Amino acid sequence: MDFIILITLIAIGYFAGTWAEKRHYRSIEQREKTYLHLPAITVKHVDVDDAKVQQVKLVYGSAVISIDYFKRILAGLRNIFGGTVKSYETLIDRARREALLRMKEMASGSAMIVNVRIETSTIGKKAHRKSVGCLEAIAYGTAIFIEK
Amino acid sequence: MKYTARLPETNVNVTPTSPLRDFFLLLSAAIGIIVGIYLLLGLAVDFIVPRLSPEIEQKIGGVFLNSMAASDTSPEKTKTVQMLVDRLQEQSTELPYKLTVHLYDSPVVNAVALPGGNIIVFSGLLEKMESENELAFVLAHETGHYANKDHLRGLGRALVFLLISATLFGPDSGIGNLLVQSLNVTEMGFSRSQESHADEFALEVLNRCYGHVGGATDFFKKLNAEKKTGRLKHYFSTHPENLKRIAHLKNYSRSKGFTEKSLLKLSPTLTEKEQTEKK
Numbered sequence: 001m002d003f004i005i006l007i008t009l010i011a012i013g014y015f016a017g018t019w020a021e022k023r024h025y026r027s028i029e030q031r032e033k034t035y036l037h038l039p040a041i042t043v044k045h046v047d048v049d050d051a052k053v054q055q056v057k058l059v060y061g062s063a064v065i066s067i068d069y070f071k072r073i074l075a076g077l078r079n080i081f082g083g084t085v086k087s088y089e090t091l092i093d094r095a096r097r098e099a100l101l102r103m104k105e106m107a108s109g110s111a112m113i114v115n116v117r118i119e120t121s122t123i124g125k126k127a128h129r130k131s132v133g134c135l136e137a138i139a140y141g142t143a144i145f146i147e148k
Numbered sequence: 149m150k151y152t153a154r155l156p157e158t159n160v161n162v163t164p165t166s167p168l169r170d171f172f173l174l175l176s177a178a179i180g181i182i183v184g185i186y187l188l189l190g191l192a193v194d195f196i197v198p199r200l201s202p203e204i205e206q207k208i209g210g211v212f213l214n215s216m217a218a219s220d221t222s223p224e225k226t227k228t229v230q231m232l233v234d235r236l237q238e239q240s241t242e243l244p245y246k247l248t249v250h251l252y253d254s255p256v257v258n259a260v261a262l263p264g265g266n267i268i269v270f271s272g273l274l275e276k277m278e279s280e281n282e283l284a285f286v287l288a289h290e291t292g293h294y295a296n297k298d299h300l301r302g303l304g305r306a307l308v309f310l311l312i313s314a315t316l317f318g319p320d321s322g323i324g325n326l327l328v329q330s331l332n333v334t335e336m337g338f339s340r341s342q343e344s345h346a347d348e349f350a351l352e353v354l355n356r357c358y359g360h361v362g363g364a365t366d367f368f369k370k371l372n373a374e375k376k377t378g379r380l381k382h383y384f385s386t387h388p389e390n391l392k393r394i395a396h397l398k399n400y401s402r403s404k405g406f407t408e409k410s411l412l413k414l415s416p417t418l419t420e421k422e423q424t425e426k427k
Contacts, residue, residue, distance in 0.1 A: 037153050
């Protein structure tokens with residue numbers, strides 16, 4: 001009985017997880033194109049005419065992505081043998097890109113975002129030993145609004 | 149510096165991979181290792197059994213006794229059975245330890261040979277006994293398991309874990325108790341050849357002790373008669389083919405020239421107590 005539940009959970013995790021991931025990537029790619037005109041860069045200083053600067057604002061965006069059961073089992077197996085945990089790579093990638101996009105959304109209307117940083121943390125891993133871990137990525141930076 | 153709006157062509161952070169292929173590859177590797185360990189443990193049992201010292205065996209036996217909390221409810225009965233076992237042991241081959249009888253209150257009609265010379269006799273078995281010879285045969289049969297070290301082989305792969313837990317953590321560790329509980333002592337299985345060897349051993353001991361082998365087959369006959377009632381189904385699952393065993397016992401005693409004479413009555417302590425219990 002336990003075995004059936006396990007198999008079901010893995011199957012659900014695989015199909016639901018793959019579906020959600022594909023959908024998320026489609027949305028990410030589409031929105032990345034929309035915000036392509038807005039540069040988000042890591043440098044602190046840019047050559048901008050001070051007189052033209054209208055407003056400077058802190059902008060941030062965060063995204064929490066949960067792993068699915070299939071990925072967890074796969075990573076667990078990977079834990080035994082070692083090596084790159086490929087199943088977690090897409091999670092981190094999605095979380096960071098989503099956070100960047102949300103930051104850009106918050107900065108809409110600005111000319112650029114400077115001093116962009118991305119941080120990552122886990123959520124809900126210690127609350128319950130068996131709980132599925134979540135990943136949070138937060139991206140923040142300074143949006144500069146320039147007179148046109 | 150000019151900013152050019154451009155999307156990266158490839159995603160370097162995500163390895164293009166098939167997660168399902170990965171999953172089955174890793175899973176089969178893990179299963180392979182587990183199966184390998186399982187097979188190795190099987191070999192380890194055959195390796196360990198002849199080399200186990202009596203002291204370590206005592207320790208393993210201690211794990212069992214601790215977790216079963218042998219309820220010697222009627223010391224008189226235990227003493228009587230113990231005396232019988234002592235007499236049988238004198239007549240049988242040398243064992244590196246003294247056999248100790250533990251009476252266990254349970255309707256199960258069985259006796260079990262535990263490591264370290266601890267024989268567990270279930271009260272259900274005593275109730276079924278009609279003569280001393282009959283009881284002696286069952287006890288000698290268990291002694292035969294000790295002589296052939298079947299009691300250790302019967303534990304199977306659990307023996308390896310018990311050995312580790314008993315030597316590392318002593319007899320009353322939680323791990324040992326857990327192991328024993330997962331074993332279910334009453335269902336320890338022996339192979340057919342192990343059983344018939346123990347039977348032959350018991351016949352020889354019985355003959356040496358009483359001068360004849362009367363009563364040896366009584367127990368199995370009784371089991372056969374009660375087969376239909378279903379009460380002893382359990383015994384049948386671990387001790388199959390009783391008719392064949394009776395036939396084998398008869399053949400063996402004929403070939404050895406053993407005779408059958410009148411049976412000794414069961415010691416009054418065993419029967420009396422039983423009657424008072426029934427009241």
